[in-house]
Amino acid sequence: MDMSSISRHEFRLEFLVTSLLFTAFCGYGLVWIEELVISEHWPLDEQRFWPGKSYDLNGYLDIIVAGKEHPQYGRPNILSLRYLDEVARINQYIVHNITVPVDLEGKHYEVAYTDLCMSFDWACYLNDHLTMLMPKSRWGNFSGPIAEFASDIINNEVNITYPIGWRGSEPIYFGALVGRPHLVDREGHFDHATALRLTYNVGNISYIWRKKLASWLTNKEKPPSGESQMLSETAAGEGQAHCCLV
Template structure:
């Protein structure tokens, strides 16, 4: 017969600790009941600054602080800094205010048709010349011509659209090969201007394309100009969503804040689901906390066993989880720690863990011998 050697275990130590802790909690039950809600109320003051500390920049939200790409981007930005008066699209790595628009024909055909190009050019001119945003004092209206990044004080005006419109004339001088066209004197890069293309099999020149992209690059320094550029982005968004109609083309667009707005919309959509989930979990937990018994003298009579039922334990388990959420988030906000919007899902996860712990408490209570004295 082989005797097993005794092994060191933490379980007896934990059992002893929680037994003593339970005795302490029961002895000083009223201070322990009152103090946590008061602490949670104090820490909840931190939620006043939740919008000031809120961070929804995708570069911060989804990447580590010391990510390698940040160092590499810093190197590119240092070697090719953004100059708002010497701006060349594709040679700057710091553009943080822009609007990109993709245009395609409604019939899914070639966008290099004259009537389609005229419609795209009309949209380009309208955005460049007619959409404006007011200054803070309301004295001026700023258009794209005031906010654009350009070269030698001349805005980028999506010249490739006009080039395609005049393709019959330009084609005699510039070979529209893809993605790099033109010659040594007049180079033209079409890789970001058109998409879903069809090339001529004989000479490799562009024969048809189904997508044209337009770019509107905006100034981002100083801070007040950056605000106006942001306002212009949203003004273009409102126009494209609610004001633009065309029988010839369909569009899709994005601007610098599009991902941030998507994260914010996701958080707003999550909140009603979170409230609904909490209410459903609360009802479920309280319902599961009741124990029913059948009377011996009358088998058809069923009543609640108030000795074994502990709905207050279920409520306490849920409340302590909510107090923990409020206290932890509030304290971190009081300390000035930024609130990452990706953490919006965390409260639901914490409540799920709290509900699980509550069922453990109820299971422990149910497993307790009925002959035990509940007083310490």
């Protein structure tokens, strides 16, 4: 038998195992580098939190809202004012009316989302994209000298485009907020969508609030919307989406 042939195949198992271990090690190393970069640039801080950039948070709950599906025409345009108003009403109710009892230093409190939320400069994320999707006439009533200034900002500094819109220099990623948009031009403006996403970010200790929100969403006797119907019922776990029809 050729000795060179023996030398080539004698350690083939060792080479195979070594290559697999090396590949696994390199793969884990890339994950470690990714986590290091994310934690360095977007550290998890309850007062410096920004949805979509704070990847270490587990205490959040998403709600996907869509209109009732028509057997012939499919789901309606969730961007119509009737639906936007109903989604905004649901959002306001969740923010201000879903409360849980807390006893602290002998005193009893009812705390809401605004007391438990992760915030940025002490301000909660309140699904402001709903306001941006409203007609511009609904954004605020201005008069006098400030009216022209406000109108200039609204018309020139706010851009509602998909997948990325802009509010001044602040990017808004509509790609994660709007479902199946119909684009009307190459810039990404859209006039139709079938679903909207609402996000509620709370600290890890706020499991009871998330559970109560899930219970309210799945209440078939008193649904969130007068016409609502649950698509699915899931536990109030981290990141699990509830779908409401309005």
